[in-house]
Amino acid sequence: MPHTCPQKLVVIGGTVETARRASVSAWNGFVDSFFLTAHFSQEDYPYDWLMHWLSKQPAWGRSREFEITTRTVSRNGLTQSTTGDLEEEEEVDDDDDSLVHGRRKRKISFMPSLDTTHTIYYRGHWLRITRTKRYPDYGHGSSLKISVVARNNDILKKLVLEAKREYEKDAEHRVHIFMADTTYGCWRWNGARQKRPMSSIVLQPGVKDMLLADCKDFLCSEEWYAERGIPFRRGYLLHGVPGSGKTSLIHSLAGELGLDIYVVSLSSKGMSDNTLTTLMGHVPSRCILLLEDLDAAFTRSVSRDSSSTGAPTVPTSSTTPTPETNDGSTLSLSGLLNSLDGVAAAEGRLLFATTNHIERLDPALSRPGRMDVWVNFTHATKWQAEGIFKCFFPHKPQGGVPAPSATASSDEKVDASQKNLPLPKRKAPGHAIPVLDEAEISELAKRFADAIPENELSVAALQGYLLKNKVRPRECVEEVDEWVIQERETREKLKKEKAEVSPRYATYA
Numbered sequence: 001m002p003h004t005c006p007q008k009l010v011v012i013g014g015t016v017e018t019a020r021r022a023s024v025s026a027w028n029g030f031v032d033s034f035f036l037t038a039h040f041s042q043e044d045y046p047y048d049w050l051m052h053w054l055s056k057q058p059a060w061g062r063s064r065e066f067e068i069t070t071r072t073v074s075r076n077g078l079t080q081s082t083t084g085d086l087e088e089e090e091e092v093d094d095d096d097d098s099l100v101h102g103r104r105k106r107k108i109s110f111m112p113s114l115d116t117t118h119t120i121y122y123r124g125h126w127l128r129i130t131r132t133k134r135y136p137d138y139g140h141g142s143s144l145k146i147s148v149v150a151r152n153n154d155i156l157k158k159l160v161l162e163a164k165r166e167y168e169k170d171a172e173h174r175v176h177i178f179m180a181d182t183t184y185g186c187w188r189w190n191g192a193r194q195k196r197p198m199s200s201i202v203l204q205p206g207v208k209d210m211l212l213a214d215c216k217d218f219l220c221s222e223e224w225y226a227e228r229g230i231p232f233r234r235g236y237l238l239h240g241v242p243g244s245g246k247t248s249l250i251h252s253l254a255g256e257l258g259l260d261i262y263v264v265s266l267s268s269k270g271m272s273d274n275t276l277t278t279l280m281g282h283v284p285s286r287c288i289l290l291l292e293d294l295d296a297a298f299t300r301s302v303s304r305d306s307s308s309t310g311a312p313t314v315p316t317s318s319t320t321p322t323p324e325t326n327d328g329s330t331l332s333l334s335g336l337l338n339s340l341d342g343v344a345a346a347e348g349r350l351l352f353a354t355t356n357h358i359e360r361l362d363p364a365l366s367r368p369g370r371m372d373v374w375v376n377f378t379h380a381t382k383w384q385a386e387g388i389f390k391c392f393f394p395h396k397p398q399g400g401v402p403a404p405s406a407t408a409s410s411d412e413k414v415d416a417s418q419k420n421l422p423l424p425k426r427k428a429p430g431h432a433i434p435v436l437d438e439a440e441i442s443e444l445a446k447r448f449a450d451a452i453p454e455n456e457l458s459v460a461a462l463q464g465y466l467l468k469n470k471v472r473p474r475e476c477v478e479e480v481d482e483w484v485i486q487e488r489e490t491r492e493k494l495k496k497e498k499a500e501v502s503p504r505y506a507t508y509a
């Protein structure tokens with residue numbers, strides 16, 4: 001019979017497949033009965049510690065199946081972004097020529113491939129490691145399963161602690177940033193940035209020290225708060241003109257205090273009372289929670305300039321929710337207040353909020369208890385202009401070694417023997433930066449500050465000008481008057497253009 005063969009094959013194939021599945025499930029049952037198993041979800045830190053630890057294990061050299069990636073996959077900061085050529089490199093090299101051509105070499109990582117069980121020998125035990133996708137349909141959310149044959153879970157505890165220690169050692173010089181994902185109501189790791197030295201932020205004398213001391217004092221006062229029944233939280237409101245260093249200061253403080261930053265943009269699409277409450281419930285106890293552009297949350301104005309009305313569109317009564325807006329956002333003032341103060345809100349977090357328009361904030365939001373410390377950021381003062389100039393152009397002091405600069409990298413050291421040479425050059429990517437002596441830098445910085453009008457231009461604008469002249473300290477000072485005139489003209493032009501588009505702007509500006 002011509003039809004018998006395929007039918008037989010189907011039956012045989014089915015039987016073999018059923019037998020295979022039965023044996024796999026029997027084997028898994030057998031293994032599970034002997035193994036201790038720990039699960040780690042991507043949403044939580046231990047997952048990152050272990051992925052970091054795994055990526056460093058020499059055992060990967062012998063593994064027959066693994067994933068190689070250059071994409072940013074976790075908050076451990078080991079992997080770099082975007083695609084790269086595998087044969088090209090293994091590490092980023094600071095002296096690399098490719099930097100000159102605007103392209104950094106990619107760092108590659110070995111990771112356990114998905115749905116494959118890997119076996120690694122660790123402290124006298126064989127670990128079985130499996131990474132799986134938790135939400136394959138959505139393309140995110142991995143989890144890690146580690147099984148080991150052992151009498152108790154000591155070995156797993158040791159493993160997690162070792163992975164944590166290694167992770168923290170590597171993360172020491174970085175600040176991890178997490179962004180709110182309003183679609184899933186969770187936090188997504190967004191990258192790890194090099195810590196920014198506090199010395200690179202130029203503010204009026206005493207401001208940085210005051211903030212740093214306040215944060216440190218708060219972080220070690222948990223008992224004090226508990227004894228008095230005060231919620232263990234502190235809020236800082238940084239308000240003022242754009243480009244004055246609010247965000248930079250927060251990043252710098254996070255580095256100094258060794259805290260991660262959790263960023264919420266309240267005006268983002270899909271933000272609602274429920275989402276915000278869920279997010280707040282998942283903020284860890286010691287971190288910086290950053291609410292960006294607090295005033296934009298309720299105006300729903302895309303523009304942050306003075307032409308928007310500024311009037312909150314929510315009723316000032318803190319109990320009435322806002323109607324749903326076009327972008328699906330249903331965040332209300334009461335929702336925001338509840339999520340900041342509610343039972344789900346994390347204890348021990350430092351809340352930083354930034355705004356360019358403090359006058360638009362509802363008093364309920366900025367009252368003490370929610371925002372305990374207010375700092376006003378203005379346009380650059382002469383004092384700041386002098387400070388930022390000195391940051392850009394470190395001097396060669398009496399000893400011959402240039403003072404560390406905020407913008408100088410560690411390889412930008414000048415040998416003491418160069419002390420008496422005219423204009424020694426410092427190495428920088430593609431440039432030679434002249435190192436002047438202290439007296440000359442001080443004099444140039446003073447002249448630069450004299451030419452900068454008090455409280456008129458943003459520090460960001462000064463930084464832009466200095467960046468353009470980063471290898472020309474003397475010329476930079478000679479040409480600064482001309483630059484100020486140009487800046488004023490540009491601003492006037494912009495103002496006029498905006499006034500034409502929105503006549504109301506002229507009134508406010």
Ligand SMILES: Nc1ncnc2c1ncn2[C@@H]1O[C@H](COP(=O)(O)OP(=O)(O)OP(=O)(O)O)[C@@H](O)[C@H]1O
Nearest residue numbers: 200201202203242243244245246247248459460463
């Ligand atoms: N006071 C400052 N000291 C050093 N650098 C500064 C200062 N102010 C601004 N800058 C520089 O200007 C740029 C913008 O600064 P930043 O983003 O911190 O300003 P911001 O006040 O948060 O602005 P916005 O309100 O628009 O968010 C950064 O590159 C930063 O290095």
